[in-house]
Amino acid sequence: MRRHFKLGCFLALLISPTTSTQQVFDTRTMSSQNHLESAAITLHKSWQVLGPFPAGMRELPFGGFPPTVVASYEELLSPTSDPTRYFSAYGPSNATTALQTFEAQVQTNDDNHIKQSLTVEYPNVDWPWVRKSAGWSSLQWQMIAATDLEVANNSTALAITMDKTAEFAVVPRSSFPGNATMQDGQSGKDAIEWHTGDWYSYIAAFSKEDTIAPELPISQHVIHLDQGSYKLLVRSQYEIRIFGDPRNNGGAESPKMTVGIDVAARSLQDVGQQDLIEAHTDPHHSNVPHVVGGWVAGWGLSFALRNIDPAKTYIARSVDVVEPASMKAKLREKWRIAPGQTITIPVQLNQTSSLDPTSTSLDLTVRIGTASDPDKAVITKIVRIPLIHKPAFWDASRDDQDHNAYTYSYLADD
Incomplete structure (x- = not known):
């Protein structure tokens, strides 16, 4: 019998923690x-x-x-x-x-x-x-x-x-x-x-x-x-x-x-390497601030990557914004994703002009390598982040509803 165990790390950045574990057994009786x-x-x-x-x-x-x-x-x-x-x-x-x-x-x-x-x-x-x-x-x-x-x-x-x-x-x-x-x-x-x-x-x-x-x-x-x-x-x-x-x-x-x-x-017998890393943007695995008056409210956003590979550890190396051109994204560091693990990926955003109020999503390109060769990207994932627009509080009147309730993101040291 062989078995391995990996414990998901806690990342207290932008969202509530998510943990994952892996366990492998090998039996032939059925x-x-x-x-x-x-x-x-x-x-x-x-x-x-x-x-x-x-x-x-x-x-x-x-x-x-x-x-x-x-x-x-x-x-x-x-x-x-x-x-x-x-x-x-x-x-x-x-x-x-x-x-x-x-x-x-x-x-x-x-x-x-x-x-x-x-x-x-x-x-x-x-x-x-x-x-x-x-x-x-x-x-x-x-x-x-x-x-x-x-x-x-x-x-x-x-x-x-x-x-x-x-x-x-x-x-x-x-x-x-x-x-x-x-x-x-x-x-x-x-x-x-x-x-x-x-x-x-x-x-x-x-x-x-x-x-x-x-x-x-x-x-x-x-x-x-x-x-x-x-x-x-x-x-x-x-x-x-x-x-x-x-x-x-x-x-x-x-x-x-x-x-x-x-x-x-x-x-996983016929699953390609590209599909062994999953991106999740559901509310449990992400924190996306509101877009207030065309501007992302806060430092950045986060989403999750899940590694369903039973053996390999992967490294999230870099992230870029597909569109719009007025938005830039970066990772503060490289993130390791162990077998069976789900981690949250914090992304820092730099915005130079307001977003179109009709835009409903932000597309990111994430480049991922293996732990054995972390500098070489072997997987590229497109992650679509849903956006919620809110009217700017500086343009709101007393008659406007819900103009002062926003989701804001900030950088946590841990």
């Missing part, structure tokens, strides 16, 4: 029995869920999962005819609970894109008493869920977003680790590698894609997998400030969580 021949991925809708267990706050990834003290994740998430019961303060049967099966609602089930919604609730727990005895924070419980993921082809890039989820992991079924960190007598390379979920639904909040949607949708993580059978693990918790007070749902007492699972696949 069960084609339940796999459609035309589907690049298959995600089973039956989930094995173990919960509820007491949880703290949103910092769930920094804490352990209580049952792992006595059993491995493989043991916890493997259904048996006589399920093992584990101690839990919220256990509905003599303070114990066991693995259960929950069915996800399938929202999209295309050959290359699957979306599911998984709702988990434990109505047989005496939640009213829990609340009366320990307050609203005692309603916060955690669970772990797992289902089967089948990948049909080698060199497959997966864009994965887990809505309202603390963290998730993709583990080859044949090498499912014996515990949360490593197998007995083996090195840390066998550790489960967890990825952060989208706790606050940032992706959904900025769900508008570019004019031409990419083959891999917007996501927090790009993971590279080869053909094989995998387990998709999800950890989440009912956090009242994320899911809301159950009493606001018609006076219900039982807290339930609904997590979103979004997995899209793209085969």
Whole structure:
């Protein structure tokens, strides 16, 4: 088994941070029995869920999962005819609970894109008493869920977003680790590698894609997998400030969580180098100031580049404005884009005359090289930045509406 991991860097310039990670597995075993021949991925809708267990706050990834003290994740998430019961303060049967099966609602089930919604609730727990005895924070419980993921082809890039989820992991079924960190007598390379979920639904909040949607949708993580059978693990918790007070749902007492699972696949076997770098100008990955009275409000703008190459690191070398001639652009430095990484590219603009009020976009040419030869541009991308015009405040009257609300950009040292 080979695996590599790259952590996306944070760039606090012009836009909110975006992170990406990469993970590579190589397995050759695949069960084609339940796999459609035309589907690049298959995600089973039956989930094995173990919960509820007491949880703290949103910092769930920094804490352990209580049952792992006595059993491995493989043991916890493997259904048996006589399920093992584990101690839990919220256990509905003599303070114990066991693995259960929950069915996800399938929202999209295309050959290359699957979306599911998984709702988990434990109505047989005496939640009213829990609340009366320990307050609203005692309603916060955690669970772990797992289902089967089948990948049909080698060199497959997966864009994965887990809505309202603390963290998730993709583990080859044949090498499912014996515990949360490593197998007995083996090195840390066998550790489960967890990825952060989208706790606050940032992706959904900025769900508008570019004019031409990419083959891999917007996501927090790009993971590279080869053909094989995998387990998709999800950890989440009912956090009242994320899911809301159950009493606001018609006076219900039982807290339930609904997590979103979004997995899209793209085969990289026949993808040219030019298409291994994607440009994104959607609101989640860019910050474009308003054009006020024909002038860009601020220092510059930003957009994102995503590297879906599983092995090569690229360098964004330079940027130029295609048109208009009155606008010049430059990068303050060269930007490295590691495999599976998405970074925001800050662009400084220098404007010598006002823009035509009918112009709706600004076209940029970005030249990109490889880390092995950073001074040679091997990829040229055309990035179209949408523009929003606002009337100049110096020409506005008191009767004008919204004349004093602008988006402005500035340079941050970090």
